[in-house]
Amino acid sequence: MSLPRVAIVDDHQLFRAGVRAELEGLVDIVGDAASVAAAAELIASTEPEVVLLDVHMPDGGGVEVIRRTAEGHPSVRFLALSVSDAAEDVIAVIRAGARGYVTKTISGPDLADAVQRVREGDAVFSPRLAGFVLDAFSGADPPPSEQASAADLDQLTPREREVLQHIARGYMYKEIALRLEISAKTVEAHVTSVLRKLQLSSRHELSAWAVERRLLEP
Amino acid sequence: MMRRDTSRRVIAGVCAGIGARFGVDPVLVRVGFVLGAMAGGVGLIVYALLWLVVPAARVAGATPLLRGRTERASVQVALGVGLLLLSALLTSRALGVWFSDALVWPLVLMATGGALIWRQSLGGAPDPASAPTAPAATAPAGSGGQRAAPAAVDYARRRVRSASRTTLGVVLVIGAGLAFLQSVGALSLARDVVLAAFVVAAVLAVILAPWILRLARSLSSERAERIRSQERAEMAAHVHDSVLQTLALMQKRAGDPREVASLARRQERELRSWLSDHTAAPGERRLHAALRDAAEEIEREHRVPVEVVAVGDAELEPRTEALVAAAREAMLNAAKFGGGSAIDVYLEASDGSVRAFVRDRGPGFDPADVPQDRRGVSESIVGRMERNGGRAKIASSTGAGTEVELVLEGSGR
Numbered sequence: 169m170s171l172p173r174v175a176i177v178d179d180h181q182l183f184r185a186g187v188r189a190e191l192e193g194l195v196d197i198v199g200d201a202a203s204v205a206a207a208a209e210l211i212a213s214t215e216p217e218v219v220l221l222d223v224h225m226p227d228g229g230g231v232e233v234i235r236r237t238a239e240g241h242p243s244v245r246f247l248a249l250s251v252s253d254a255a256e257d258v259i260a261v262i263r264a265g266a267r268g269y270v271t272k273t274i275s276g277p278d279l280a281d282a283v284q285r286v287r288e289g290d291a292v293f294s295p296r297l298a299g300f301v302l303d304a305f306s307g308a309d310p311p312p313s314e315q316a317s318a319a320d321l322d323q324l325t326p327r328e329r330e331v332l333q334h335i336a337r338g339y340m341y342k343e344i345a346l347r348l349e350i351s352a353k354t355v356e357a358h359v360t361s362v363l364r365k366l367q368l369s370s371r372h373e374l375s376a377w378a379v380e381r382r383l384l385e386p
Numbered sequence: 387m388m389r390r391d392t393s394r395r396v397i398a399g400v401c402a403g404i405g406a407r408f409g410v411d412p413v414l415v416r417v418g419f420v421l422g423a424m425a426g427g428v429g430l431i432v433y434a435l436l437w438l439v440v441p442a443a444r445v446a447g448a449t450p451l452l453r454g455r456t457e458r459a460s461v462q463v464a465l466g467v468g469l470l471l472l473s474a475l476l477t478s479r480a481l482g483v484w485f486s487d488a489l490v491w492p493l494v495l496m497a498t499g500g501a502l503i504w505r506q507s508l509g510g511a512p513d514p515a516s517a518p519t520a521p522a523a524t525a526p527a528g529s530g531g532q533r534a535a536p537a538a539v540d541y542a543r544r545r546v547r548s549a550s551r552t553t554l555g556v557v558l559v560i561g562a563g564l565a566f567l568q569s570v571g572a573l574s575l576a577r578d579v580v581l582a583a584f585v586v587a588a589v590l591a592v593i594l595a596p597w598i599l600r601l602a603r604s605l606s607s608e609r610a611e612r613i614r615s616q617e618r619a620e621m622a623a624h625v626h627d628s629v630l631q632t633l634a635l636m637q638k639r640a641g642d643p644r645e646v647a648s649l650a651r652r653q654e655r656e657l658r659s660w661l662s663d664h665t666a667a668p669g670e671r672r673l674h675a676a677l678r679d680a681a682e683e684i685e686r687e688h689r690v691p692v693e694v695v696a697v698g699d700a701e702l703e704p705r706t707e708a709l710v711a712a713a714r715e716a717m718l719n720a721a722k723f724g725g726g727s728a729i730d731v732y733l734e735a736s737d738g739s740v741r742a743f744v745r746d747r748g749p750g751f752d753p754a755d756v757p758q759d760r761r762g763v764s765e766s767i768v769g770r771m772e773r774n775g776g777r778a779k780i781a782s783s784t785g786a787g788t789e790v791e792l793v794l795e796g797s798g799r
Contacts, residue, residue, distance in 0.1 A: 295693060295730060296693075296695055298695070299695035299696060302697040302734075303698065306697060306698060336695045336697070336734075337743045337789070338693070338730025338732070338747075
């Protein structure tokens with residue numbers, strides 16, 4: 169399989185250079201951009217498979233980049249890469265459409281691995297993101313809504329919860345599969361399902377975070 | 387030494403102060419003063435003298451006369467001043483010193499309005515720095531975020547009220563002046579002059595309005611700029627004390643990658659906690675914070691990255707403190723025997739039960755191989771948890787790292 173075609177969007181020149189150096193030979197870097205506008209242009213002209221996206225940038229950050237480009241380029245997948253520890257930032261960029269979130273301290277090979285997984289359509293959850301999601305879906309479940317499907321979106325299944333807990337504890341997908349005696353593909357499916365719920369759920373905590381980042385009108 | 391007791395005052399706290407000084411019920415003192423006032427106004431004069439001469443008591447924690455209490459008191463005080471003057475004038479009229487109605491009523495009005503304005507301006511606008519924090523300090527411990535907002539609203543409301551009181555005072559004083567002029571008959575003469583002055587004022591206002599507006603705007607923007615530059619200075623000082631020092635240290639230790647990584651991580655944590663402390667409300671230390679501190683300590687001493695992920699939080703009480711101690715012991719073991727691999731700590735607290743996992747990716751060990759006499763781990767982790775009504779499980783296998791699971795059921799409430 170050919171190397172994944174990757175674009176890097178980050179307003180820190182030093183960091184872009186660092187990621188380039190670390191991913192050298194592991195992925196095919198088609199270009200980088202330092203602002204939302206430049207990112208939109210870059211994505212339109214190069215159609216990368218995966219965009220490594222900084223959450224915090226002037227004039228809107230990663231959320232804005234996704235908003236501007238996701239519709240015109242449905243094949244482009246986004247992986248958020250951030251130093252932010254704030255749950256609302258991370259959840260906001262996931263809800264905008266990113267397929268995963270990793271912290272900037274991630275090692276080069278791990279990052280390349282995450283890029284590969286996002287390219288294949290899987291979700292990439294760091295332990296921290298798993299913690300945020302469990303937090304958001306913890307506590308009282310919202311009152312059952314009239315549509316059963318909507319209610320399903322608002323809570324995690326016990327198995328999904330179990331998978332997330334293992335991710336938060338620092339287990340890799342393969343290790344989780346081994347421990348829960350399911351296949352690695354099933355683990356992937358659970359994580360992808362959680363990602364879908366994260367993006368579509370109307371759970372109050374998630375909506376509140378989204379509103380805070382002006383993703384939705386209140 | 388006598389003090390006016392402003393915390394239990396009716397007008398200025400003179401009677402309450404006398405009562406407190408001589409151990410008499412202030413109500414009796416007040417009755418005495420009222421009787422004295424009726425007997426030719428002596429009581430009034432004595433009261434006014436005492437108000438002037440006797441200083442107000444300093445009430446601990448509050449700034450009674452000038453700030454805070456102005457809210458309720460200034461209208462009462464203004465009324466009091468007006469009534470005092472009225473009774474003084476009526477008394478002197480009764481004594482034969484004649485003041486015409488044309489003088490008495492405007493004077494009373496002016497005294498009332500004047501007292502309002504003076505109290506407002508002497509008391510000052512509510513202090514923006516102290517106002518929002520004062521209610522928060524006295525409010526019972528609540529969640530941090532909700533505390534600030536009502537305080538700010540309260541502060542804004544108080545400002546509006548204070549402004550409207552000042553306006554009322556101004557209206558009273560102007561009204562008094564007009565009433566006096568009207569009764570003396572000077573108003574009709576003055577009308578032409580006033581009209582002319584008014585027209586000139588209006589013309590000037592139209593001409594000067596842009597300059598005045600600009601001046602006001604530049605004043606407020608200057609103030610905002612000053613606040614910003616203060617914040618910048620604070621930030622710069624912090625960056626200098628911490629980040630730049632660490633960067634210098636890292637340059638010196640560039641030969642030792644582990645040391646550099648550990649310095650960078652330590653600085654990152656420190657900076658993060660400094661940044662988040664600016665937004666988070668101070669509260670009691672809870673389980674998550676205690677566990678994070680333990681992780682930081684291990685990371686600092688053993689130069690192994692420790693990542694803490696927490697879902698939920700719990701009170702810090704003896705049982706959860708024991709859990710933190712056991713988790714610390716587990717991290718210590720992971721740092722010593724984990725071959726320098728990163729340590730993942732996961733905390734989950736909900737519905738009163740707490741679970742914590744400490745995991746490393748080191749060489750691991752076969753639990754069967756651990757000699758029975760090496761009770762260190764067992765005692766400090768398993769024993770400690772069991773003594774506190776919890777349990778601990780250590781799972782390890784050769785080559786797959788070690789995970790310690792700590793469980794407290796139904797605690798934390």
